[in-house]
Amino acid sequence: MKIYISGLYSGTNPQPGVGIARSLRLAYPDALLVGVEYSNRCSGIHWQDFDEIWLQRPWDELNLDAHAREIGRVLDAGAFYISAIDLEIMWLASVFPEGHPNLLTPPVEGLYQVSKPAIPAHEKLPVKIPPFVTTEISDWDLHAFCRKHDWKVWLKGPYYDAARTRNWTEFENMRNAFSSAWSTEKLFLQTHVTGYEESISFSAYKGELLHAVSMRKRDLTEMNKTWAGDVSVVPTEFYEPLCEVVKDLNWTGGAELEMVRDPDGQLWMIECNPRYPAWIHGATIAGHNMSAILVERASDVPAQKSPAVTDEFTRVVLEIPVHPEMPLPPLPEPFAGVVGHSLKHPSGLLGFANRLHGMNLNGQNGNGNGNGNGYGKLNGKELTIVPSSFMDDISDFDFEQIQTPSFLYLEKTASEHFNRAAKIAGNLSTEDVAVINAYSMKTNPDARLVQQAYEAGFLAEAISPLEVSKALEVGFKPEQIILNGPGKWWHKEHLPNEPIHAVFADSIADLQRVVAALESGELKAKIAGMRLRMPNIPSRFGIPIDTPELFGELIEAIKTLPRESGFGIHFHMASSSVGVGQWWHLFESMLKWCSSIEALAGRPIEILDIGGGWFPDDWHEGADEQFKKAVQSVGEYLPNVKQIISEPGKALAQPSMALAMRILEIQDFPNATDVVVDGSIAELPMYFFYPHRILHQNGETGSWKSLGRGKAYFLGRLCMEHDVVASHVELPETAKPGDLLVFCDAGAYDRSMSYVFGRG
Amino acid sequence: MSLDAVKTAFDTNEVNLVEIAAPFEKWQDFPVSRISHHGSVCCEVAREWLSAMDFSNLNGGSVMTGPRWIRQYYNWGPTRWQIHWCEAIKQNALDCGAQASLANEVFTVRGVESYPVQLVQQYSKEATQHWSQKWDGVETSTHWINEDLIYHEGCAVVMRDENEIKIWDASAGWWINPRQFGGYGGLRALRLFSGQHDAREFV
Numbered sequence: 001m002k003i004y005i006s007g008l009y010s011g012t013n014p015q016p017g018v019g020i021a022r023s024l025r026l027a028y029p030d031a032l033l034v035g036v037e038y039s040n041r042c043s044g045i046h047w048q049d050f051d052e053i054w055l056q057r058p059w060d061e062l063n064l065d066a067h068a069r070e071i072g073r074v075l076d077a078g079a080f081y082i083s084a085i086d087l088e089i090m091w092l093a094s095v096f097p098e099g100h101p102n103l104l105t106p107p108v109e110g111l112y113q114v115s116k117p118a119i120p121a122h123e124k125l126p127v128k129i130p131p132f133v134t135t136e137i138s139d140w141d142l143h144a145f146c147r148k149h150d151w152k153v154w155l156k157g158p159y160y161d162a163a164r165t166r167n168w169t170e171f172e173n174m175r176n177a178f179s180s181a182w183s184t185e186k187l188f189l190q191t192h193v194t195g196y197e198e199s200i201s202f203s204a205y206k207g208e209l210l211h212a213v214s215m216r217k218r219d220l221t222e223m224n225k226t227w228a229g230d231v232s233v234v235p236t237e238f239y240e241p242l243c244e245v246v247k248d249l250n251w252t253g254g255a256e257l258e259m260v261r262d263p264d265g266q267l268w269m270i271e272c273n274p275r276y277p278a279w280i281h282g283a284t285i286a287g288h289n290m291s292a293i294l295v296e297r298a299s300d301v302p303a304q305k306s307p308a309v310t311d312e313f314t315r316v317v318l319e320i321p322v323h324p325e326m327p328l329p330p331l332p333e334p335f336a337g338v339v340g341h342s343l344k345h346p347s348g349l350l351g352f353a354n355r356l357h358g359m360n361l362n363g364q365n366g367n368g369n370g371n372g373n374g375y376g377k378l379n380g381k382e383l384t385i386v387p388s389s390f391m392d393d394i395s396d397f398d399f400e401q402i403q404t405p406s407f408l409y410l411e412k413t414a415s416e417h418f419n420r421a422a423k424i425a426g427n428l429s430t431e432d433v434a435v436i437n438a439y440s441m442k443t444n445p446d447a448r449l450v451q452q453a454y455e456a457g458f459l460a461e462a463i464s465p466l467e468v469s470k471a472l473e474v475g476f477k478p479e480q481i482i483l484n485g486p487g488k489w490w491h492k493e494h495l496p497n498e499p500i501h502a503v504f505a506d507s508i509a510d511l512q513r514v515v516a517a518l519e520s521g522e523l524k525a526k527i528a529g530m531r532l533r534m535p536n537i538p539s540r541f542g543i544p545i546d547t548p549e550l551f552g553e554l555i556e557a558i559k560t561l562p563r564e565s566g567f568g569i570h571f572h573m574a575s576s577s578v579g580v581g582q583w584w585h586l587f588e589s590m591l592k593w594c595s596s597i598e599a600l601a602g603r604p605i606e607i608l609d610i611g612g613g614w615f616p617d618d619w620h621e622g623a624d625e626q627f628k629k630a631v632q633s634v635g636e637y638l639p640n641v642k643q644i645i646s647e648p649g650k651a652l653a654q655p656s657m658a659l660a661m662r663i664l665e666i667q668d669f670p671n672a673t674d675v676v677v678d679g680s681i682a683e684l685p686m687y688f689f690y691p692h693r694i695l696h697q698n699g700e701t702g703s704w705k706s707l708g709r710g711k712a713y714f715l716g717r718l719c720m721e722h723d724v725v726a727s728h729v730e731l732p733e734t735a736k737p738g739d740l741l742v743f744c745d746a747g748a749y750d751r752s753m754s755y756v757f758g759r760g
Numbered sequence: 761m762s763l764d765a766v767k768t769a770f771d772t773n774e775v776n777l778v779e780i781a782a783p784f785e786k787w788q789d790f791p792v793s794r795i796s797h798h799g800s801v802c803c804e805v806a807r808e809w810l811s812a813m814d815f816s817n818l819n820g821g822s823v824m825t826g827p828r829w830i831r832q833y834y835n836w837g838p839t840r841w842q843i844h845w846c847e848a849i850k851q852n853a854l855d856c857g858a859q860a861s862l863a864n865e866v867f868t869v870r871g872v873e874s875y876p877v878q879l880v881q882q883y884s885k886e887a888t889q890h891w892s893q894k895w896d897g898v899e900t901s902t903h904w905i906n907e908d909l910i911y912h913e914g915c916a917v918v919m920r921d922e923n924e925i926k927i928w929d930a931s932a933g934w935w936i937n938p939r940q941f942g943g944y945g946g947l948r949a950l951r952l953f954s955g956q957h958d959a960r961e962f963v
Contacts, residue, residue: 150820194821230939263822264920311939535816546816548849551809585820592815596808600801 001028001301004054004074006036007084007275008044009347012221015042016084016254019281020291021049026284027292027303034079038062038347046323053326059087060351068095075102080295082253084275086159087352089253099252104205104294106274110249114272117156117188121249124241127259127269132190135175139691139709143168144617145189150579152192157182159353164192167577169688172727183354185709193270195262197224200234201277202242203294204251209243210297213288215279219314226279228314231286254280254290282313386693386706387655389413390744394658394695394704399740405661405679407751408742409448414656417616418456421648424624425457428631428644435631435644438482440611441467443649444752449656450474459501461609461647463487465494472496482609482645483523484531484570486510486541492522499524502607502645504531504570507543511557518562527607528561529568530554532593534586537573545593558601566606569594574613576650576690583612587630591637604640611647615690616745619651650748657747659683663739664717666731673712673731677741680716681723682757684743686750696732697740704742705732714741718758783880783948787911790903792876792953793857796844803845807865810849814866823870824920830862831933838900855900856931860913863930873918877927880949881912882942909948916952925952 003024007015021033035050038058045053056062071092075081080102083089093108106114113121117132133145135155146153146165155171156162157178165171171189178187197220202212212234219228234242254276259267276291283290287308296303322328334340393410402408421437428435438461439453445467451474453460460471463485471481478498486506503518503525505511511530517523533542545551561567571590575583587610598605612619627646634641661679681687694707694714710730716723725743797803817829837853848858860876867874888905895902904911914936915928927936927950940946 194825230937232939263824263826265824535813536819545809546813548806548809548846552805555805581820585818586816589812589816593812596812600805600808 001030001295001299002032002034002074002077002079003028003295004034004036004071004079004081005050005084006082006088008035008037008047009039009042010044010047013223013225014278015044016276016278016280018044018047018049019278019284020082020084020276021047022281023284023289023291023306024295025049026306027289028295028301029304036081036083040326040329041346043320045326046320048320053323055326058346058348058351059355060348062348062352064091064355071095071103072100075100078102080104080298082276082291082294084254085349086274087349087356089274090356091352102298103252104298105253106249106251106255110251111274113249114255114274116271117190119269119272121245121272122269124245124248125257125269126238126241127257127267130191130193130268130270132188135187135189136185140693142171142189143690144615146171147576147579147615147618148581149191150582152579153189154192156188156190158184158186160349165189168690176728181350183357190270193260193262193268195260195268197258197260198267199226199259199277199279200238200242200257201280201283201290202234202246202255202257203290203297204246204253204255205294205297206252207247207250208297209239209246209251211288211290211293212239212242213283213286213290214238215277215283218312226277226282226315228312229279229282230312231283231288232311254294279313285309285313286311386695386744387413389416390655390658390695391704394742397660399660399697402660404740405659405677405683407683407746407754408658408660409446410656410658410747411448414449414452414652414747417652417655418452418458420620421646421652422456422458424627425646427624428627430631433631433635433641433644435646438609438645438647439652440647440649441471442752443748444653444657445470446657446751447474449653449747452652452656459645461611461645461649465489465491468496468500469494479526483525484609489513495523497524499526501525502527502529502568502609504529504568504609505543506531506541508553508557511543512560515560515562518565525565527568528565529570529605529607529609530558531570531572532590534571534573534589534593537578537586539573541572542570555597555600558597558603561603567603568607568609569597569605570609570611572611572613572647574650575618576613576615580618584626584630588633591633595637598638598640605638606640607643607645608634608638608641609645609647612651614648614651616651616655619648653751654745654748657751659743659746659750661725661741661743663735663737663741665737666735671711674715675712675731675735676715676717677725678717679725679741679743680718680758681720681725682716682718683754684725684746684750685753685755686746686748687725690745692726692746693744694726694729695742695744696735697742698732698734699736699739700734707731783882783909784878784951786906786909787878787880787904790878790911792878793841793855793861793913794876795848795858795861796842798844798846806845806849810845810862811866811869814869818870823872824917826928826933826935827863827866827930828933830859830866831931834859834862836931838895838898840898840900854931856929857913859930860915860928863928864915867915867917867928873922874928875916875918876953877914877916878951878953879912879914879927879929879936879947881910882908882946882948883910883944884908887944 005017005020008017009015010018032051033049034052034054035045036054037045038056082104089105092105093111096103099107122129151166154162155165155174161178163174165174179185198216200212200214203210214232214234215229217226217229221227256273256277258271259269261267280290284306289306292303389412393412425435425437438459440461442463454475459480459482460476461482462468464487468481478496478500481500483500483503503514505514531542533539533544535546543554573586594605659679661677663675664678665676667674695704696707697704708730709728712729712731713724714726716725814827835853839855839858864874864876885908888908892902892905914930916925917928918925929936
């Protein structure tokens with residue numbers, strides 16, 4: 001019997017070819033095992049169990065038609081072929097659409113049904129699929145997906161590659177890298193599932209499930225690949241539906257279902273690989289020779305039994321002799337001045353993937369143009385457009401009279417948002433608890449926004465006496481002002497003589513200073529309290545409580561606050577940074593801490609001041625019900641709270657301003673277009689943290705277009721390498737120097753943290 | 761031994777030893793570790809801190825997640841018993857009994873059914889000699905060591921379907937492998953304290 005086995009890469013992320021060969025050698029000592037490989041750099045070609053090596057040229061230069069004919073010839077001659085390379089399996093399915101009795105790989109339709117991330121075949125199995133989204137949707141919506149899932153997301157390539165992207169900059173970098181490597185925009189983002197990784201591998205022949213085995217990872221490599229594991233039989237509740245799935249898919253060959261079991265015992269399927277896993281010989285050690293079972297069924301030649309040695313396996317690193325006829329190739333020359341040799345995918349898999357894109361074998365066209373910063377369309381459904389109020393506001397401007405770059409105050413948008421916030425607060429208030437908004441002055445101290453806040457009945461939240469002074473100038477009364485942060489004594493001469501609404505200390509030392517100021521009359525406040533620094537979230541602000549000693553100190557310090565003032569707690573964490581789910585957990589955690597503080601310090605908490613750092617969409621869409629629940633939770637944990645102060649500053653200010661700029665120069669390159677603009681990162685310092693929706697005005701017709709994703713880079717006017725205000729943006733064909741661009745969503749920290757640079 | 765064996769101990773409530781008496785013989789009358797309470801605010805502050813810290817460290821995850829943060833926060837080392845809550849949480853290092861007590865407390869506060877469990881684990885004489893020297897150096901009892909066996913404590917946590925328990929090894933920061941019995945680090949015996957008279961079966 002002659003058996004061809006491909007996929008012999010044996011690095012730290014190995015292919016299973018060597019494991020298959022080891023297992024088949026045990027079952028068929030006299031079989032002729034032929035290793036198939038596409039690079040002489042794959043160390044598996046030197047493994048002792050191979051009688052012959054069929055070494056092909058790398059995929060990116062291989063004559064696929066000739067190779068297909070050769071494989072057909074060996075199959076017709078009676079040899080079996082077990083592929084352990086995902087892309088080769090896809091290609092073979094197209095070469096042999098009707099299959100071949102000796103080709104032990106799955107058919108095309110089966111491959112479609114196990115393609116990630118949706119894995120349609122999972123539906124009959126007791127598993128779930130983690131939420132995912134294609135990167136073809138707009139950046140705006142991708143950012144929303146990441147926030148919703150607390151930035152615990154993985155960006156995944158179409159076949160291989162996955163990278164955890166903890167923030168927008170990481171996401172953009174990895175998207176560019178993966179798109180470039182795999183020549184496609186069709187990547188996807190998938191949420192992380194915390195738990196233990198386990199797999200099920202099975203063997204099947206023409207829709208008949210022959211055997212399945214379960215493996216739990218017991219030790220991992222740096223890339224989370226299996227280094228050790230334990231093996232057991234597949235439970236009946238999984239095996240029975242798996243039989244049905246295999247039958248439905250008319251599966252032939254090996255497979256691996258990669259899963260994560262969460263702490264509640266739920267299995268989440270991450271991938272279904274159309275081949276055996278690299279740990280397959282570990283199953284053989286445990287008495288389950290999966291590849292032998294497959295060959296036995298296909299050949300009717302009885303396999304020698306592989307008794308179980310143990311139900312656990314592990315790996316070691318072995319040095320083995322190099323086959324004299326296949327000496328080691330030289331190492332490529334390191335690029336001058338560069339670290340490392342860059343040896344990834346020596347068999348040319350990336351080039352092969354590109355060739356498969358062209359053949360459209362994977363059910364995707366592989367070259368989606370994607371959608372961009374302002375507009376997304378997926379399956380005909382519009383996902384995000386620039387809000388109509390933006391267009392109403394922008395149409396009011398006479399851009400002939402505006403020198404760019406220039407911030408645009410979107411008055412109707414601002415008014416709409418502030419009034420809505422006031423309405424929400426009113427609706428959330430109850431007989432026992434008043435909910436009121438406060439405008440965080442630092443978000444954007446533009447007097448027009450501060451005025452909006454004042455007119456909408458907000459309080460003003462200041463982090464310095466200078467901000468207090470600004471609020472008073474706009475019309476706020478002292479009793480409408482909250483003083484916060486570590487800089488409250490800087491320019492203290494601006495503090496009013498009348499009582500302010502609340503003061504929150506930022507440290508124990510600051511608390512002592514506040515107590516002294518209140519007792520001496522230097523500061524008057526109806527409410528005095530402190531900001532909590534929540535454990536487990538890095539922050540330099542607030543009083544830490546993450547050791548028993550610090551917690552005890554805080555309890556004692558609270559007891560020193562004057563009884564004449566009420567007691568309050570301030571909590572602030574930017575949900576746009578930590579994610580929406582994480583923010584709500586922190587909120588509940590904060591309530592729990594407050595409940596303990598109240599009980600232990602003997603001071604009822606009367607006011608909760610909650611800062612959100614909300615991204616506008618997270619604060620607006622479906623948040624009302626969540627806020628209602630939050631108010632109820634406050635009542636349950638802290639029955640003495642009379643007032644809840646909400647600080648939605650970023651959610652209101654960010655959409656209320658945009659930045660207008662003009663195109664200075666357009667330079668086309670073969671694969672990209674550089675567009676120099678008169679704006680810069682000095683006006684858009686938050687460019688690195690979230691996408692901005694971009695509008696382009698047609699210079700001739702005056703019509704506005706929301707820009708999608710494309711090949712243009714918008715380069716700022718500054719002579720700074722990192723002054724790139726937008727990447728991978730669609731540039732309309734009509735665009736020319738002098739055209740107007742409007743970057744929306746620039747009204748919060750873009751505006752307040754913008755700086756003067758390069759203006760002479 | 762399988763989890764079926766646990767049923768015996770669970771049903772009879774801290775009476776029987778599981779599988780074989782020999783491994784547990786030395787510790788037949790060993791009480792499970794319990795942290796004392798001064799009955800005053802000092803210990804209340806400690807317990808409140810522990811439960812609030814645990815909630816913070818859950819990060820929005822499942823309450824069935826093992827509280828590994830406790831092991832990350834406290835080194836494993838000798839504890840001088842009797843110890844009170846206000847003393848225990850301020851230690852740099854705690855022994856397995858103290859860490860299991862903290863873990864049991866946080867599981868219970870989370871609303872998860874959790875019970876103290878006594879274990880006998882097998883190691884090697886080299887390992888136990890090393891531990892003997894370490895414990896001797898700080899004037900604490902080495903009664904927990906017997907040749908290549910050690911007395912150990914953890915938490916028996918009832919899973920959501922109430923048909924299964926898992927053993928949380930608080931001082932290791934992992935769930936004990938229910939398939940591993942004997943061998944280095946392997947479980948040799950187990951005794952579970954339910955603290956109530958509800959005989960239930962776990963399969």
